Amino acid sequence: MNSVVCIAQVPDTESRIKIGGDGRHIDEAGLKFIVSPYDEYALEEAIRLKEKSGGDVTVLSFGPDRVQQALRESLARGATKALHVQGDSADADALGIAKVLAAAVKTVPHDVVFFGKQGVGTDNSLVGPMVAELLGYPQINVVTHLDVGDGKLTAHRELEGAEDVVEAALPAVITAQKGLNEPRYASLKGIMAAKKIAIDTKSIADLGLDEGDILNQRVQVAKLELPGEKSGGRKIDGADAAAAAKEILKYIREEAKAL
Amino acid sequence: MAGVLVFCELQDGKIKKTSREALTIGRKLAEAAGGELAAFAAGSGAAGAADEAGKLGAKKLYAAADAQLDVYTTEPYAAALKQAIDQAQPAVVLFGGTSNGRDLAPRIAARVNAGVASDVDRIEWTDGKLRARRPVYSGKAFATVDVVSTPAMATTRPNAFPPEETGSGAADVVNVAYQPIEPKAKLVETKTPEAGELSIAEADIIVSGGRGLKEAANFSYIRDLAHAIGGAVGASRATVDAGWIDHQHQVGQTGRVVSPNLYIAAGISGAIQHLAGMSSSKHIIAINKDPEAPIFRVADLGVVGDLFQVVPALTEEVKRAKAH
Numbered sequence: 001m002n003s004v005v006c007i008a009q010v011p012d013t014e015s016r017i018k019i020g021g022d023g024r025h026i027d028e029a030g031l032k033f034i035v036s037p038y039d040e041y042a043l044e045e046a047i048r049l050k051e052k053s054g055g056d057v058t059v060l061s062f063g064p065d066r067v068q069q070a071l072r073e074s075l076a077r078g079a080t081k082a083l084h085v086q087g088d089s090a091d092a093d094a095l096g097i098a099k100v101l102a103a104a105v106k107t108v109p110h111d112v113v114f115f116g117k118q119g120v121g122t123d124n125s126l127v128g129p130m131v132a133e134l135l136g137y138p139q140i141n142v143v144t145h146l147d148v149g150d151g152k153l154t155a156h157r158e159l160e161g162a163e164d165v166v167e168a169a170l171p172a173v174i175t176a177q178k179g180l181n182e183p184r185y186a187s188l189k190g191i192m193a194a195k196k197i198a199i200d201t202k203s204i205a206d207l208g209l210d211e212g213d214i215l216n217q218r219v220q221v222a223k224l225e226l227p228g229e230k231s232g233g234r235k236i237d238g239a240d241a242a243a244a245a246k247e248i249l250k251y252i253r254e255e256a257k258a259l
Numbered sequence: 260m261a262g263v264l265v266f267c268e269l270q271d272g273k274i275k276k277t278s279r280e281a282l283t284i285g286r287k288l289a290e291a292a293g294g295e296l297a298a299f300a301a302g303s304g305a306a307g308a309a310d311e312a313g314k315l316g317a318k319k320l321y322a323a324a325d326a327q328l329d330v331y332t333t334e335p336y337a338a339a340l341k342q343a344i345d346q347a348q349p350a351v352v353l354f355g356g357t358s359n360g361r362d363l364a365p366r367i368a369a370r371v372n373a374g375v376a377s378d379v380d381r382i383e384w385t386d387g388k389l390r391a392r393r394p395v396y397s398g399k400a401f402a403t404v405d406v407v408s409t410p411a412m413a414t415t416r417p418n419a420f421p422p423e424e425t426g427s428g429a430a431d432v433v434n435v436a437y438q439p440i441e442p443k444a445k446l447v448e449t450k451t452p453e454a455g456e457l458s459i460a461e462a463d464i465i466v467s468g469g470r471g472l473k474e475a476a477n478f479s480y481i482r483d484l485a486h487a488i489g490g491a492v493g494a495s496r497a498t499v500d501a502g503w504i505d506h507q508h509q510v511g512q513t514g515r516v517v518s519p520n521l522y523i524a525a526g527i528s529g530a531i532q533h534l535a536g537m538s539s540s541k542h543i544i545a546i547n548k549d550p551e552a553p554i555f556r557v558a559d560l561g562v563v564g565d566l567f568q569v570v571p572a573l574t575e576e577v578k579r580a581k582a583h
Contacts, residue, residue, distance in 0.1 A: 013512050013532055017399045026400070037513050093374055094365070120512060121396050124377045126365040129333075133369035138444035139333055141362045154447065158507070159358045161458035162451040166332070168444035178513060179506045218374025218408035222390070225401055227538070235555060238546065238564015245572035248544060249580060251560045252488075256521045256542035258464055259488070259580055 001053040001148060002109045003046035005079065006101050006131070007061045008036040008119035009070040017226070024221045025090060035070045038116025041176035044183040046114050047078040049148055056080045058108045062100045063089040068199055075194035076186035082199040083108060085207065093219040098130030100214055103207040105135065110171055112153065117142045117175040125175075132173035139173040140166050144180055261292035261350035261384075264321070264410075266340060267300045267308060268331070268359055274300075274311050277355030277461060279422040281415045284382055285353045286316030286425070291384035292350060297321060298430060299343045301328035301336060301437075309429040316426040321347060323435035330449070331359045334442035337366045343435045344371060349410050351389055356414040357460070364414050375412040376404050380419040380518065380539065389413065397512040397535035417461045418518050457491035459508060464490030464521045467510055467537070468498060471526020471547065471566055475503035480570045481525060487577040493517070493537075495527045511536035525566040529554030546570065 011017070011031045018027040035043075046057045058081040059074040061067040071082040085104050089097055105113055113135075115128035132139035144163065145156035148170075157164045158177050186194075204211045238244040252258050263285040267278040274282070282298060289296040297319040298312040305322035312320045323339035340363065344352065352367070354360035356378050368375045376382075379391035389411035395402045406413065459465050466488065468481035478492070485492045494508040510517055512532040522540035527533060529545070529552055537543070538557040545558035546566050555561040562569055 011396070013397075016531070017396045019400065026396075095369060095372070095374065098365075098369060123393075123395055123397065123516070124375075125361055126368070126375055126377060129362060129365035130369040133337075133366045138442070139362070139366065140444060141333075142358065156450075157358075159449075160460045161456060161507075162449055164331075164449050165447040166444050167447050172444070177506075178509070218372075218406065218411075219376060220405045220407060221402050222405050223403045224395070225403075227398065227401060233543075233555065233558050233561055235550070235558075235561040235563060238562040238569045241564065241568035241572040244562050244564055244569050245576045248560065248562065248569075248573050249576040251542075251544065252521065252577075253580070255559070258521045258542070259577065 001049055001111050002055040003049055003112045003114055004058045004060055004105050004108055004110045005039065005043045005046045005074070005114040007039050007059050007070050007074055008116070009033050009061060009063060009067045010036045010119055010121040013037065013120060019224050019226060024224055026224065033066060033069065035073055036116050036119045038118060038120065038176055038178065040183040041178060041180040042114035042116050043074055043077060043079065044181045045146055045176060046112070048181065049112065056109065058083060060101065060104055062087060062097055071199055072194060073186065075197050076191040077184060078190060082197065084199050084201045085204065086201055087204050091215050093217045094124050094126035095130055095218060096214040098127045098134060099209060100204060100207065101127065102131045102134035103209055104202065105131065112148060112171065113137065113173045115173065115175045117177050128173055128175040137171050137173050138168040140168055141175045142177045143174050144177050146174060146180065262294035262297055262347060263289040263292070263351040263353065264297045264299055264344065264347050264349035266352070266354045266360060266363065267298045267312065268355065268357060269300055269302060269304065269308055272304050272307050274308055275355065275357065276422070277357050277360065277415070277417045279315055280417070280420040281353045281355040282312065282315040282317060283422045284415060284420040288351055288382065288384045294350060295319065297347050297349065299340060301339050303329055306432045309432050313429040314424040314426050315422065317430040319433050320430040321433050321435050323437040325437050325439060327439040330446055332442055332444060332446050333362055333366055334444065335440055336363055337370065338440050339435060339437045340367050341370055342437050344410065346433065346435065352410045352412045354414045356416050360414050364412055368412050371410065372408065373410055373412050374406045374408040375414065376406050377414050378416045379413050380416045382413060394516065394539065397516050397532070398539055399535050416518060418463065418520065459491045459493050459510060459515055459517055462491035463519050464488055465493040465510070465517060465519045466490050466523045466525070467493030467495065467527060468525055469495035469527030470497045472498065478504055480566065484523070484570055484574045484577070487574045487581070495533050524554050525570050527554055528552045529557070
């Protein structure tokens, strides 16, 4: 059973975001980058599948040279191969990224293609299902439980206050939700072993794609801005709980108009 | 003519709230673009949504009335919506940002080579194109994006566009020529655990608890207030990671980004990840014993006090208020 795990490298969730000089991108100076948190669940699931049924786990990322660090970390955790498609992913929209990843997935043996349910940061939640469509595969989105069997898989998909149990033929695309598993840390042995694995690199042109189409943005960022600081909040003393409760209720009724 | 088509999810024959919100903003876009608002609904009873869609401003309802579409699965819905898009030729396709809307939008966008703006909280038709604002980095920043493909697509953030019934008369039903397909993924069953619990995704009111609760059992303080006020139970990442509550309740950067009308945070100090996930709520009340807690920076009403005293007192006040 072979898996591909598509990895997005994103700013650490603890980061304060600064806007870059062009007003359309974030300022990457001094930012720490990490593997997008949901991709960690995707990777862990793929590694467990390999441990159970054998095969390869290929981690795949599209982006500038810094994404090799994310691939390296993923190899240290237990991925067996890595593919880096070089390009300025910050200038592609979700469908452009999906076209690159779909073409790259085709070059690697796979039964299951894993994604995180969203790249933390851009928060689009688009690329996984787009890749599924481009490859003609079924998709199961926001998965909290997965069983992979012979030629098919069964997955639990999170809904609002409920979940769907879905059965799909392989190959299939899965997007991972928090709770799917508990991701492991890289072991020292894993880190050493990962150093011996060469990261395969390809260009957009190597994949037979037209760079113009990939970077021809259907969605264009016109401007990026920070939210205004909220002001005008009131603070009250809650030492007298009953009085505070009355004050809160008044606020709920008169200002939030919620009761 | 630059028309707008809205994917409407039905539940017990009614249009779901998030779809009603998408129809409302869709009508405004259609007016600005000089086009017509149309709705799309699927399933045996799809045509029954014509009255409600009409009230929300839709002139036409594209109905894919096939039993294969009685429950949502990706591939049949994508095929049916593609057929409706071919028939309606809209300039804009909108989806309410539910689990199913967010599942379907990227699938259909890839099929018709369209761009999607996800989870938008403002949207307008300007200079002949769709312009939308969306929170990124979980609300630490906002991106204004132009969607320049035809059609242009967007998913709307729940609660961002209050529904308005301004239309009169039922929408005209247009039959979608849908042929059932053989999907590669099939629904086995839908499980609905935690009967009676509201989801934070679409709730108007959320009551959230944090580490200040001290232990799992004390989530009862939060549940009691949520139950009394008719809200959903939210939680900070720390409490989810500690195993006090299921991650479905988690608000924040690795949980859900929410924007209810009223957000009540009790015992939550306000880590940057949490603030990112809730600070776009319309009204925020924070209860915390530390007057320096960062949560107070985003709160409209901050109560410096012991949640174990203030929350039960508030629950009683709410119950009393509701009894009258």
